[in-house]
Amino acid sequence: MNVQPQPIRTAAEQALLALLERRLAGPAVDGPLAGRIGELRRAAHAAFAANGLPHRRVEEWKYTDLRGFLREAAPAATALGISDGASAPSAVAFPGARRILFVDGQLSPAGSDLADLEPGLTVVPLAQAMAVGRGTVEKFGTLAPQRYDGVLALNTAFFGDGLVIQIADGAKIERPLHVAHLVTHDHPVATYTRRLVEVGEGAAFTLVESFEGRSGVPYQVNDALELFVGDTGHMDYVRLQDDSETALHLSTVMVDIGRDAKFHAFGLTTGAIASRVSLYGRFSGTHSHAGIRGVTLLKDRQHADVTLLLDHAVAHCESRELFKTVLFDETRGVFQGKIVVRPDAQKTDGRMMSQALLIGETAEMDNKPELEIFADDVQCGHGATAGALDEDLLFYLKARGLPAKEAEALLIQAFVGEALEFVEEEGLREALIARAERWLNARTG
């Protein structure tokens, strides 16, 4: 008798596999990329069938057991939810930014400002770009990590709508482009969105993204973003994850950084019952700089995971990471940061820091910074701290008349402010600082 070893699958994994099989049998991508995308989808399906959802015994997911957080596989949203009525959620707008809106995983032409795009800026819906099959879209999937990433595999298998954004060589796009994601359904759905962004040689671009949705609904977001920063290019990426307090948020951000280029990323995380952002960064050209920073504010029973893998593949690059996490109540924060310095990446200068403030009695922070260095002439450092608010600082503020709550809020604002001040664009920086303040005042007030 021929017995195949069958992995034990959770109900959600079985449901996801069934959905995957239906997806593979469904409509395929049109155009020149049909073969490759089909191949990627089948590979993703096979990898998921073999490995399933990442769980505690998978090193990169040790602190975030997705089998536990994803107990029911929500079907991919196909229709629009309920976007009118008094209880309908609405998407944030950032002053001065051009907004493109995705509702329930689909581009909303009515909510998007696609008129009079600046010269050098091209924004094309993903399906349309696939049908043409030339340019940036040809790079689809090329930044995927070597290791199995179950979340990215699901995105690759299921992805529906998305965008391809291209900045022509030398174009400096001053106005930030905001891609807003909103889930409006009143029952659990999953959204699988994907975007590719290519910043041309010497070009400059600021991309803002936001994720929000209907309160009380356990919807699931699985988003993937592939970024290519060309030689001497400059890209700022700012993201706000403010999904509803019942949502599951999973994001994969992949970036390739060319020569003499700058990439700055900043994330403010306040939403979702459980979230994970995996950021895969790679320097493929020398003398470039990456600054990756974030602030996470958690309350009640939220769980937020930021996992970073930065590959210094070439010499003379500089990277700076700073992550601040504030944990109230019974929350749990996770930071995993790994810097890999390849044998040829001499003169690498890398510094990574994660700091956590534990306010809640039973809050927990898991910090795992790692350096993997194969070159011998580099400067790399990492640090991690976790602690309570400084009693002496609190006393000083109280002795000047600040009530305890106000003193705490001021110190927490100062703590997160050290990371927020790195957001370069002033309007965005102020909007994010105001958001963080509102969150803290609501929590501590």
Place this chain on the structure above:
Amino acid sequence: MALLEIKNLHAQIEDNQILRGLDLVVNPGEVHAIMGPNGSGKSTLSYVLAGKPDYEVTAGEALLDGQNLLEMDPDARAAAGLFLAFQYPIEIPGVATMTFLRTAINAQRKARGEAELSTPDFLRLVKEKAGDLGITQDMLRRGVNVGFSGGEKKRNEILQMTLLQPKLCILDETDSGLDIDALKVVSEGVNALRAPDRGMVVITHYQRLLNHIVPDVVHVMNKGRIVRSGGKELALELEASGYAGYSQDAA
């Protein structure tokens, strides 16, 4: 009525008894100096009055304008008019001095049921008072005390005191770490606050400060109590003879 009335105050930190039955009365308009050897409990007295949580009061009372200070939170004590100029003012990175000053003033006004200060009024007031103390606009924009020299930190304390207009000022070794020029600026700032309805307690190790801030009463503290009180000439006597006679004192 006395502005500050301390009766039989006992306080300890962990199991270490520091104040052992201290009595002190400060009337409105008076400046009292408290001197004494290291470890006599001078700084502890200032922290206990301001409400630092590390200290436990085991007996006695302290009244400010008849209100029981020891039952109040530190912020309520500040709003009631008590101000402690810290011996070691701490740095608060990320909180701009301007923001801190405005937040403190308005928190106290709110606690007293007064309207908040308007932004133009606040800016005008800070500009005037900071200028008198040689505190630059750049320092006001920086984080509280971040990158300030020892003298600048002390001047920042006096600026806060000037803006908050407390009833009772406690200066804990404000002269420590000051050169003679800084000492003059700080003393002038303190003297400008002397008023018939305001009291001051000046804690110092050295007589030097008292040449600039001339006290009405001088107390000598030892082993957690006031062991001698007199006029300003007592400070000069201490300067000449030292504290040797007191540290032997087993009373």
